[in-house]
Amino acid sequence: MTRESEASLHALQGDERVSGDAFLRQAGRGFLISMYAALRSLKLYPIENATAQKALDDVQAAAVSILGPQGEIELRISGDFIFVNGTRLRLELDNYAAFSNILAALRSVDLGEVKVHTGVERREWQIFLGVLLSLMEKGEERNPERLLDLREKLAVAGVQHIEVEPPQESEEKVAEAEQAREVAKRTYSHGVAVTKDLINSVRLGRTTSVAKVKRAVQAIVDQVLNNETSLLGLTTIRDYDEYTFAHSVNVCILSVAIGKKLGLTRLQLYDLGLAALLHDVGKARIPVEVLNKTTGLTEDEWNLMQTHPWLGVLTLFNMRGYGEIPYRQIVVAQEHHMKSDLTGYPKAIRPRVQGIYSRIVAVADGYDAATTRRSYQTVPIQPDQVLREMWENPRRGYDKILVKAMINLIGIYPVGTCVILDTFEVAIVAQANPDQNFMNRPIVRICIDQDGALVGPPGREENLASQDQGGAFLRSIVKVTNPDRYGIIVGDYFV
DSSP: OOHHHHHHHHHHHHOTTSOHHHHHHHHHHHHHHHHHHHHHHHHHSOTTSHHHHHHHHHHHHHHHHHHHHHSEEEEEEETTEEEETTEEOOOOGGGHHHHHHHHHHHHHTTOOEEEEETTOOHHHHHHHHHHHHHHHTTOSSOOHHHHHHHHHHHHHTTOOSEEEEOOOOOHHHHHHHHHHHHHHHHHHHHHHHHHHHHHHHHHHTOOOOHHHHHHHHHHHHHHHHHHHHHHHHHTTOOOSTTHHHHHHHHHHHHHHHHHHHTTOOHHHHHHHHHHHHTTTGGGGGSOHHHHTOSSOOOHHHHHHHTTHHHHHHHHHHHHGGGTOSOHHHHHHHHHTTSOTTSOSSSOOSSOOOOOHHHHHHHHHHHHHHHTSOBTTBSSOOOHHHHHHHHHHOGGGOOOHHHHHHHHHHHOSSOTTOEEEETTSOEEEEEEOOSSGGGTTSOEEEEEEOTTSOBOOTTOEEEETTOBOTTSOBSOOEEEEOOGGGGTOOGGGGTO
């Protein structure tokens, strides 16, 4: 413990006027600093070294100073905050290194809470900190299996006065997650409403408010940057009647998410999002009976459908009179079906390179269109099959680097994929695993349990990378299945 923290502690203990919270803030700070110093000393010096021994003495002294009046120490982390016995410790410049290192240490072993009981011995601190340090050296990535390892080693070594627990999802955290989902739903539904108003205005020849469209896109970009998972999940909502409008919003979300993955700036994402939302605006000028035809299109109807990029260009040029639509959006409306080798439509008059925004929108557009039930595609293709086709078939004309970015974004098993697990459970893929080493083991929501009972939305979340003490995976995907076979409506698990 430093002289400063030791002196402050003695002063606080001798002053009866100091409140419990003030004591815990100061004493907790000293305890945290002593733990950090001990971890650092044990890393640099052998255990017999005087510096390491002094550091362990300081941890024991700091712990006893709190245990005396409090009877127990509960060190808990929540987000980026550290609490001691329910009192949040203040992060200041002189304790930043201690705070950040302790946070990193606890997170690396998926440790959310350390409980210290009266009677703790110096030997127990030596074992606890030594094991924690050895597990930290395996990497900073969060790994729940390390917590099991830590518990086992503490038990074997006879450590009885130090307990370790995983992070607890507090009511505040649950409320924050629910609020984030609500914001995502409002952002999505507003985007669909604005797109619907835009398309209908174009069909009727009315003046459109481009400012409203821009605000909707900005909300989508902000939401993707703040809470990408919630918004990506909503792209699984497959509303047959609202396909034209929802499709544009889905393409906007997917395009912005890919752009974020590529490192585009916020302003670039605004530009890209607007281009994505408006990429199919030319379809507003295609007769509804052709757009919604349930049988195959005739040659004349297909030729008419292929004019929608040019019709989109003309529509956006008309809006150009208001000085609000940049040329990038016009280019994307024209190029998004051209394919990277220019074998698509409309045919290029002279050699050209398809723009990066056009290639991003083409990937997002192709993926969403293929995975959605439409008037002429009553059975959507499973998401993993769509990605495989986009990646492996060069005739599709997609930029392979951008398809790869899409796969990294939504995983080998994309969000919304219905899977059967080896535990006989049926689940919906909720998000790609944040650990790139487990791309084939996404985070899922259990919809049907082992007994065949339906688990209502939002389902029970499970990480398929979780393993037992022997290193075997607790759950694995057996195969992809059609959710309709089980009466599962995928979108309900994200709303």
